Amino acid sequence: MIFTVAIDGPAAAGKGTISKAVAAHFGFAHLDTGLLYRAVGAKVLGGADPVVAARSLDPSDLENASLRTPAVAQAASEVAVIPEVRAALVDFQKAFARRTGGAVLDGRDIGTVICPEAEVKLFVTASPACRAERRFAELRAGGMDVVYETVLEDVKARDARDSGRVAAPLKPAEDAVLLDTSDLTVAAAVARAIAVVAAHPAARDSV
Numbered sequence: 364m365i366f367t368v369a370i371d372g373p374a375a376a377g378k379g380t381i382s383k384a385v386a387a388h389f390g391f392a393h394l395d396t397g398l399l400y401r402a403v404g405a406k407v408l409g410g411a412d413p414v415v416a417a418r419s420l421d422p423s424d425l426e427n428a429s430l431r432t433p434a435v436a437q438a439a440s441e442v443a444v445i446p447e448v449r450a451a452l453v454d455f456q457k458a459f460a461r462r463t464g465g466a467v468l469d470g471r472d473i474g475t476v477i478c479p480e481a482e483v484k485l486f487v488t489a490s491p492a493c494r495a496e497r498r499f500a501e502l503r504a505g506g507m508d509v510v511y512e513t514v515l516e517d518v519k520a521r522d523a524r525d526s527g528r529v530a531a532p533l534k535p536a537e538d539a540v541l542l543d544t545s546d547l548t549v550a551a552a553v554a555r556a557i558a559v560v561a562a563h564p565a566a567r568d569s570v
């Protein structure tokens with residue numbers, strides 16, 4: 364079967380956790396598209412040209428542990444405004460979305476640009492303070508010495524850049540279901556997302 368779940372939303376809204384859980388529940392493959400931009404950002408921090416880096420991206424580049432750092436997140440959102448960088452990553456994402464067996468992709472432009480024909484579109488969001496708290500806890504748990512205020516500023520700066528850019532700006536697709544996770548536990552947010560996907564007749568057959 365071909366079945367795409369597009370999950371978009373701002374930084375640290377919970378897209379990753381929800382996407383992984385939805386993919387596991389329905390037996391679909393999962394692609395964290397932010398990792399592609401993070402991998403390009405990491406190469407640029409290492410001195411590479413962004414467009415060359417995007418065009419020569421290798422699957423092994425996605426396994427770099429440093430991709431989750433705040434510095435790489437900022438670099439990712441800086442390279443993500445460059446149309447040639449986005450263009451270099453489109454075909455891989457489109458093919459992944461329509462692969463046989465079902466796919467969940469999370470990012471900023473999945474429901475609007477990469478796969479407007481997705482069977483289910485979710486726009487996952489939460490207040491900036493909630494998102495910064497979650498990212499702060501996540502980074503701290505990973506052993507990073509970060510300050511909450513800086514994490515909040517980083518999240519806001521990235522939101523502004525991601526929403527304000529001309530190429531594939533962050534915005535909900537017209538037919539996306541909005542999921543605000545500010546006041547939801549992880550389990551509740553995951554349950555809601557699964558329920559939205561399960562409401563599609565073709566998804567029920569795959570469980």
Ligand code: CDP
Pocket residue numbers: 373374375376378379396397398400401436439440441443469470471472473521525
């Ligand atoms: O995990 P988090 O939500 O903080 O970020 P991410 O999904 O890993 O994305 C990092 C950056 O890549 C974002 O701030 C965007 O600028 C960019 N991105 C994008 O432009 N389009 C996507 N489909 C995914 C990420």
